[in-house]
Amino acid sequence: MTESLDRSEAPCDSVRVELGARSYEILVGRRLLVRAGQLIAERFAGRRCVVVTDSNVARAHLAALEGSLASAGVKTTSIMLDPGEQSKDFDHLEVLIERLFEARIERSTLVIALGGGVIGDLAGFAASIVLRGIDFIQVPTTLLAQVDSSVGGKTAINSRFGKNLIGSFHQPRLVLIDTDALDTLPRRELLAGYAEVVKYGLIDNPTFFAWLETNGAALLAGEPTARRHAVVTSCAAKARIVAADERETGVRALLNLGHTFGHALEAETGFGPALLHGEAVGAGLGLAFALSSRLGLCPAPDVTRVTRHLAAMGLPTTIADLPERPWSAARLIEHMTHDKKVRAGRIAFVLARGIGGAFVADDVPIESVRSLLAEFIDRGAAPARASGATS
Ligand code: NAD
Numbered sequence: 001m002t003e004s005l006d007r008s009e010a011p012c013d014s015v016r017v018e019l020g021a022r023s024y025e026i027l028v029g030r031r032l033l034v035r036a037g038q039l040i041a042e043r044f045a046g047r048r049c050v051v052v053t054d055s056n057v058a059r060a061h062l063a064a065l066e067g068s069l070a071s072a073g074v075k076t077t078s079i080m081l082d083p084g085e086q087s088k089d090f091d092h093l094e095v096l097i098e099r100l101f102e103a104r105i106e107r108s109t110l111v112i113a114l115g116g117g118v119i120g121d122l123a124g125f126a127a128s129i130v131l132r133g134i135d136f137i138q139v140p141t142t143l144l145a146q147v148d149s150s151v152g153g154k155t156a157i158n159s160r161f162g163k164n165l166i167g168s169f170h171q172p173r174l175v176l177i178d179t180d181a182l183d184t185l186p187r188r189e190l191l192a193g194y195a196e197v198v199k200y201g202l203i204d205n206p207t208f209f210a211w212l213e214t215n216g217a218a219l220l221a222g223e224p225t226a227r228r229h230a231v232v233t234s235c236a237a238k239a240r241i242v243a244a245d246e247r248e249t250g251v252r253a254l255l256n257l258g259h260t261f262g263h264a265l266e267a268e269t270g271f272g273p274a275l276l277h278g279e280a281v282g283a284g285l286g287l288a289f290a291l292s293s294r295l296g297l298c299p300a301p302d303v304t305r306v307t308r309h310l311a312a313m314g315l316p317t318t319i320a321d322l323p324e325r326p327w328s329a330a331r332l333i334e335h336m337t338h339d340k341k342v343r344a345g346r347i348a349f350v351l352a353r354g355i356g357g358a359f360v361a362d363d364v365p366i367e368s369v370r371s372l373l374a375e376f377i378d379r380g381a382a383p384a385r386a387s388g389a390t391s
C-alpha cells in the first residue's frame with residue numbers, strides 16, 4: 001500500500017491487486033469523483049467511456065463524474081438504469097447491452113461502473129461479454145462496493161435458481177474510490193456495508209477488529225480518517241486474497257465468512273429490501289461464530305465480542321433481530337444446499353477458531369447447524385426478544 005499524490009496534489013492511497021498482466025490499482029481518497037477524469041485520462045489516453053449508473057447515484061454523483069471527464073477531454077456517454085437488486089437480471093442485462101451498442105462501443109471503449117454492487121456486478125458482466133470482453137473501471141459509491149464488490153473481478157446477474165449464478169471473472173482495469181461519495185448513502189445501506197468491513201477483521205486481522213471496536217462509530221458517522229483507514233485496510237485485505245486465489249479454489253473462500261448463513265437468510269426473504277445483503281451477512285457472522293463455539297472451536301468470549309460489536313453498531317447478529325416471519329431451520333438448510341459453495345453435496349462453512357482465525361470447513365455435521373438454527377429461531381419467537389431489530 002502506498003500513499004501517492006495525483007496531479008491535483010491531493011493525497012490518495014493506492015493499493016495494487018497483483019494479477020500479472022491483469023494487475024490494477026485501487027485509488028482511495030476524498031473528492032476522487034471530481035478528479036476521475038484526469039486520473040482516467042492519464043492512464044487510458046484517448047479512450048472513450050460509457051458510464052453505467054442507477055438513478056439514485058446519478059442524482060447524487062453523475063454530474064461530478066461527467067464534468068470531470070469532460071474537463072479532462074474524455075468523450076463520454078452515460079446510461080442510467082433502475083436502482084436495486086431486481087436490475088441484476090437477464091432483462092436488464094439485455095437493455096444495458098443494447099444501450100451500449102446504441103452508444104457505438106468499440107473494443108477500446110471503457111465502461112465505467114458508477115454505483116453500488118448491483119451496478120458494478122451488472123456493468124462488469126456486460127463489459128465481460130460485449131465484443132468478447134472490453135475493459136471496465138469500478139467507481140464504487142456504497143460502503144459495500146468500496147470494501148468488497150468493486151475489487152476482485154466477480155461479475156454476475158441473478159437467476160431464478162439463485163443469486164449471482166450467471167457471471168464471469170472479469171477484473172476491472174482500475175478502481176477509483178471516492179470516500180466522500182458515502183456522504184449521500186442512506187444510513188441503512190452504510191450499515192449493511194459495515195458488516196463486510198467487520199468481516200475482514202474477523203477473517204485474519206484481530207488488530208483491525210479491535211480498531212473497529214474503538215472507531216466503528218466514528219467511521220459510520222462519516223469521520224474522514226476513520227473511513228479512509230477502514231476502506232484502505234479492507235481493500236488491502238481483499239487485494240491480497242484475490243492475488244493469492246483469483247478463482248476461489250482456496251483462500252478466497254474465506255471472504256464468504258457469514259455468507260453461507262447470510263445467503264440462506266436472504267433467499268428466505270426473497271433477496272429484496274426486507275433484508276439487505278449486508279444485514280444478512282451481519283446475522284451470518286453472528287451465527288458462524290455461534291456455530292464455531294458450539295463445535296468447540298471458538299472461545300465464548302470471542303463470540304460475545306463479535307455479537308456485542310455488531311449489535312452496538314446497529315446490525316442484526318442473529319435470527320431474532322431479523323424481520324418477523326415464520327423462519328424454518330429446514331428451509332434455511334434447503335437454501336444452503338443451492339449455494340454456489342456446495343462441493344460434492346457438502347455445504348461449506350467458514351468457521352473461526354477465534355477473532356482473526358477463520359478457516360473453511362466442509363465437514364460440519366448438518367445436525368449441529370439444524371439445532372443451532374432451531375434454537376435461535378425459538379429464541380426469536382420467545383417473548384423476551386433481543387433488541388436492535390433493523391427493519
Ligand atoms: P446497491 O448497488 O443496490 O446500492 C444500494 C442502494 O444505494 C441503491 O438504491 C443505490 O441506488 C443506492 N446508492 C448507491 N450509492 C449511493 C450513494 N453514494 N448515495 C446515495 N445512494 C446510493 O447495493 P450494494 O449493497 O452496494 O451491493 C449489493 C450487491 O453487491 C448485491 O447484488 C451483491 O450480490 C453484490 N456483491 C458483489 C460482490 C462481488 O464480489 N462482486 C461482493 C459483495 C456483494
Ligand code: GLY
Pocket residue numbers: 148149151152154248252255256
Ligand atoms: N465477495 C466475495 C468475493 O469477492 O470473493
